[in-house]
Amino acid sequence: MNELDRDIVRVLFDSEAIEKRVSEMGKEISEAYKGVVPILVGVLKGCIMFMSDLIKHIKIPLKMDFIAVSSYHGTQPTSGAVRIVKDLDHVIEGRELLVIEGIVDTGMTVGYILRNLQARQPKSIRLCTFLDKPARRIVNVPIDFCGYKIPDRFVVGYGLDFLQLYRNLPYVGILKDQVTGLEKT
Numbered sequence: 001m002n003e004l005d006r007d008i009v010r011v012l013f014d015s016e017a018i019e020k021r022v023s024e025m026g027k028e029i030s031e032a033y034k035g036v037v038p039i040l041v042g043v044l045k046g047c048i049m050f051m052s053d054l055i056k057h058i059k060i061p062l063k064m065d066f067i068a069v070s071s072y073h074g075t076q077p078t079s080g081a082v083r084i085v086k087d088l089d090h091v092i093e094g095r096e097l098l099v100i101e102g103i104v105d106t107g108m109t110v111g112y113i114l115r116n117l118q119a120r121q122p123k124s125i126r127l128c129t130f131l132d133k134p135a136r137r138i139v140n141v142p143i144d145f146c147g148y149k150i151p152d153r154f155v156v157g158y159g160l161d162f163l164q165l166y167r168n169l170p171y172v173g174i175l176k177d178q179v180t181g182l183e184k185t
């Protein structure tokens with residue numbers, strides 16, 4: 001057990017389970033986009049581990065791009081005020097987009113991204129998220145591909161952070177309340 005593991009109260013998905021689920025998602029996405037070349041739009045930085053594993057299991061041609069957004073006040077949960085800090089490199093008009101997220105919580109972040117991308121008139125936009133935390137949803141976002149639904153707990157690892165830490169954990173775990181300073185729900 002290392003110093004990151006010590007802050008985890010419970011492992012929700014270990015790396016073996018994740019590998020299996022992500023490979024299933026890759027197959028599903030390969031089927032859904034047969035005959036088209038989608039642009040996968042990764043939402044930085046939470047998407048990194050998920051997206052890099054997922055694309056190994058997508059067996060059709062695809063392009064990749066990235067967008068990064070930041071909420072106006074630093075920590076979670078967000079106020080809903082969002083701005084783009086890194087925009088796409090591609091022109092996406094007429095293209096088929098698949099947005100790749102690490103987690104959807106209130107839905108405000110990805111809701112903003114979807115609206116912003118929609119305004120650039122792509123042919124289609126679908127959403128793929130590794131985790132879905134439906135309990136706190138405020139903005140209703142349609143999720144087309146979902147790895148796991150999770151309860152209303154703060155999770156880290158597999159790309160997801162707390163104060164930019166823990167992204168490198170190869171599994172998803174619930175962070176100890178002593179670390180987050182959040183009340184248990």
Ligand code: IMP
Pocket residue numbers: 046076077078102103104105106107108109110133153154155156160161162
């Ligand atoms: P939103 O509430 O769906 O807009 O998500 C707000 C931000 O908080 C996003 O950047 C999410 O990635 C992040 N977030 C929400 N819940 C968690 C969590 O349990 N662990 C880590 N990040 C989270």
Ligand code: MG
Pocket residue numbers: 161162163164
């Ligand atoms: Mg974060």
